[in-house]
Amino acid sequence: MKTKLNAQASLRAYGILFGSQLAIGASGIFARYAMHGTGPIMVSALRLTIASLIVLSFAALSGHRKKLKYKHELLLALCGMALAAHFASWMIALCHVSIASATLLLSTSPLWTGLYDSIILKRKTTTIFWFGMAVSAVGTIIFVCGIPSIVKIETTNGAFFGEIIAAFGAIVFAFYLIAIRSVTHQYSTLTIITRTYSWAAIFLWIAAIAVQEKIPGTDIESWSGIVATAIITQLLGHTFLNASLKTFPSNTVALTTLLEPVCAAILASIVFQETLSAQMILGAVTLLAGLALVMAEGQSKKVAVENLCDEAPPKTLTGANGLGQALELKK
Numbered sequence: 001m002k003t004k005l006n007a008q009a010s011l012r013a014y015g016i017l018f019g020s021q022l023a024i025g026a027s028g029i030f031a032r033y034a035m036h037g038t039g040p041i042m043v044s045a046l047r048l049t050i051a052s053l054i055v056l057s058f059a060a061l062s063g064h065r066k067k068l069k070y071k072h073e074l075l076l077a078l079c080g081m082a083l084a085a086h087f088a089s090w091m092i093a094l095c096h097v098s099i100a101s102a103t104l105l106l107s108t109s110p111l112w113t114g115l116y117d118s119i120i121l122k123r124k125t126t127t128i129f130w131f132g133m134a135v136s137a138v139g140t141i142i143f144v145c146g147i148p149s150i151v152k153i154e155t156t157n158g159a160f161f162g163e164i165i166a167a168f169g170a171i172v173f174a175f176y177l178i179a180i181r182s183v184t185h186q187y188s189t190l191t192i193i194t195r196t197y198s199w200a201a202i203f204l205w206i207a208a209i210a211v212q213e214k215i216p217g218t219d220i221e222s223w224s225g226i227v228a229t230a231i232i233t234q235l236l237g238h239t240f241l242n243a244s245l246k247t248f249p250s251n252t253v254a255l256t257t258l259l260e261p262v263c264a265a266i267l268a269s270i271v272f273q274e275t276l277s278a279q280m281i282l283g284a285v286t287l288l289a290g291l292a293l294v295m296a297e298g299q300s301k302k303v304a305v306e307n308l309c310d311e312a313p314p315k316t317l318t319g320a321n322g323l324g325q326a327l328e329l330k331k
Contacts, residue, residue, distance in 0.1 A: 017241075017244040020238070020239075020241040020244065021257070021259040022263055023236055023240065024260050025259065025266075026233065026267055027237075028099030029099065029268065030226075031090070031091055031094050031229055032094060032225070033222065033225030034222055034226045034229060037216030037217065037221065037222025038219075039213035040213075041213050042208040042214065042216075044208075045201060045204035046226045046230075047226055048204055049205075050226070052194070055193055055235075056198065058190070059191075059194050064188075066187060066191045076180075076183070077195075077199045079179050079180050080196045080200040081199065082172045082179065083176055085168075087200065088169075088204060089172065090166070092162075093162045093165045093166035096165070097159050097162035097166065099267075099268035099274060100261060100264050100280075101143075101166065102162065104264075104287065105169075107261055108136070108287070108291065109171075109173045109177065110174075110291060111133060111174075111290075112171050112174035114133070114294050115133070116174070116178055129293075129294055132292070132293030133290065135290030135293065136287050136290030138290070139283050140287055142282055142283030143280055176196075241257075258292055261284065261288065
């Protein structure tokens with residue numbers, strides 16, 4: 001009986017973990033429908049507005065009120081701006097490239113945070129890290145530009161612009177992760193996301209008004225996509241991902257996020273008949289392999305630190321809060 005219960009719990013845990021990847025991977029599908037009735041920035045603004053109202057309501061009902069230091073309020077406002085740029089870039093990229101392409105390039109944030117830690121903070125890195133970076137760079141070149149003299153590439157200006165915007169979205173999200181590090185252990189995830197979601201929504205509304213994008217009105221298809229991105233992807237998907245941190249090692253959860261571009265590509269091929277060329281598949285596989293090496297190298301250090309913390313009193317343990325925050329807001 002006990003074995004059966006353990007098997008059921010294990011199955012449920014894996015279901016939650018992979019279900020989160022499916023929900024997040026479906027973001028591009030929802031976004032395409034959302035943009036039927038309005039522009040990419042307005043979709044982002046409405047998505048963050050819905051998410052903000054939900055988390056603010058939850059915080060109010062649970063009596064979760066936390067006064068922050070002035071400098072931390074400013075920092076979270078800056079992080080909200082970065083988050084707004086991240087979501088807007090994601091939506092704009094989808095107007096120019098395939099869902100799989102945008103999702104893949106947007107998933108490269110760990111590469112940029114790794115470079116920052118190594119070059120700016122002068123943190124010690126291993127050969128595996130730099131090998132992973134090199135593999136990822138080669139994969140990106142193949143994916144975007146092709147293999148000279150072997151594969152004939154026909155990249156339109158619009159597609160190249162979309163790829164640049166998607167890469168920019170990854171960079172500003174990396175900036176968010178770097179900037180948020182100083183407060184992740186001082187405030188709860190709920191405190192942080194109520195601020196960053198709200199600030200991101202405000203900045204996106206300003207941008208949407210500036211470029212004269214209108215609310216979709218009575219377009220049911222557009223509203224369905226907007227609500228789905230806010231609730232299914234942003235709230236349920238990332239909540240399930242965070243819940244998985246209680247069951248699986250943080251490095252396992254982090255590496256499963258590499259399934260997001262795979263899920264996105266499969267869903268896009270089914271719903272919109274989007275296909276990837278052999279060159280793009282080769283580049284994607286190479287890029288993901290390099291990204292896996294970089295993430296695994298970074299997580300091995302985290303696990304080593306956590307193992308040292310196991311010898312300390314229980315109250316000193318903080319779990320995988322940093323990783324949880326990183327996973328909380330992605331796409």
